[in-house]
Amino acid sequence: MFLNRSVARVLCVTAVSLLCLAACSQDTSPPADADAGKSDTSAYNLTLDNTEFMAHVLEPIADVLWKSAGWILDENEGYYELYPTDDEGWLNVHNHGAMIVEAGNLMMLPGRAQDGAWTTYAQATSTVGLSIMKAADEKNNEDLFQAGAQLYSVCTACHQAYNPDILSRFQPRSLTE
Ligand code: HEC
Numbered sequence: 001m002f003l004n005r006s007v008a009r010v011l012c013v014t015a016v017s018l019l020c021l022a023a024c025s026q027d028t029s030p031p032a033d034a035d036a037g038k039s040d041t042s043a044y045n046l047t048l049d050n051t052e053f054m055a056h057v058l059e060p061i062a063d064v065l066w067k068s069a070g071w072i073l074d075e076n077e078g079y080y081e082l083y084p085t086d087d088e089g090w091l092n093v094h095n096h097g098a099m100i101v102e103a104g105n106l107m108m109l110p111g112r113a114q115d116g117a118w119t120t121y122a123q124a125t126s127t128v129g130l131s132i133m134k135a136a137d138e139k140n141n142e143d144l145f146q147a148g149a150q151l152y153s154v155c156t157a158c159h160q161a162y163n164p165d166i167l168s169r170f171q172p173r174s175l176t177e
Contacts, residue, residue, distance in 0.1 A: 041111040050112055057106070061099045062151060065132060068093050069141075069148035083141045090136045093144065097132030100125060100151065114162065121158035128154055 048056065068089070071081045084090045104126030107113065113122070128150045135143035159166050 041109075044109050044111065046109065046111045050107075053106065053112065058103050061096050061103060062155070064096045065093065065100070065151065066148055068096075069144045081141075083144065084136075084139070090139050094133050094136035097129050097136055097147075100129030100132060102126075102129075104129060117161055118158070121154060121161070124154045124157075125151075 068082055068084055070083075071079050073079055084093055104122045104124075107122040107125065108119065113119065128147055131147040131150065132144065135147050156167065
């Protein structure tokens with residue numbers, strides 16, 4: 001019993017010393033290239049380029065949201081509202097808001113992120129995603145509509161900045177159907 005306790009204490013002291021060593025060595029010898037981690041893409045699967053990420057990940061998520069916020073004119077039924085009508089519908093919006101938050105992060109992966117205002121637009125995407133989640137939590141149609149409009153503004157602002165040519169090609173499916 002006594003022996004066990006001593007062993008435990010020795011192990012404990014050793015562990016603390018190791019932690020200290022690790023901390024000290026970090027302080028005194030920073031990596032040769034402090035920026036190395038930032039450009040290292042080896043941990044990520046970047047098979048999808050930015051255009052594919054947009055077309056197959058981001059736009060499908062956004063389409064669900066745009067289809068959930070507002071009203072459309074139907075030839076037979078006249079205007080009808082698209083807002084969620086039950087808890088399941090709002091949960092779906094909440095989930096897609098969360099996906100938008102994370103999509104902002106995905107745009108920032110090394111290999112995807114670009115110079116200039118890219119970070120600002122990517123972060124704005126995540127911020128709008130949080131607004132969408134909040135609107136869904138509060139089941140607030142007006143806030144959801146506003147957040148959907150903001151999302152569209154962020155998309156077009158970034159396209160305007162990085163490739164104005166695609167503005168003409170970029171027609172969200174949900175807005176043209
Ligand atoms: C941080 C910048 C940025 C944001 C934000 C952004 N995009 Fe993009 N998007 C791009 C870039 C860059 C391309 C690739 C342009 C090219 O082909 O050269 C692109 C391409 C696209 C394409 C493919 C267009 C085509 O036919 O070639 C679609 C669709 C698209 N984006 C949808 C969206 C949607 C929807 C949003 C918002 C929910 C969005 N994007 C937000 C930068 C952005």
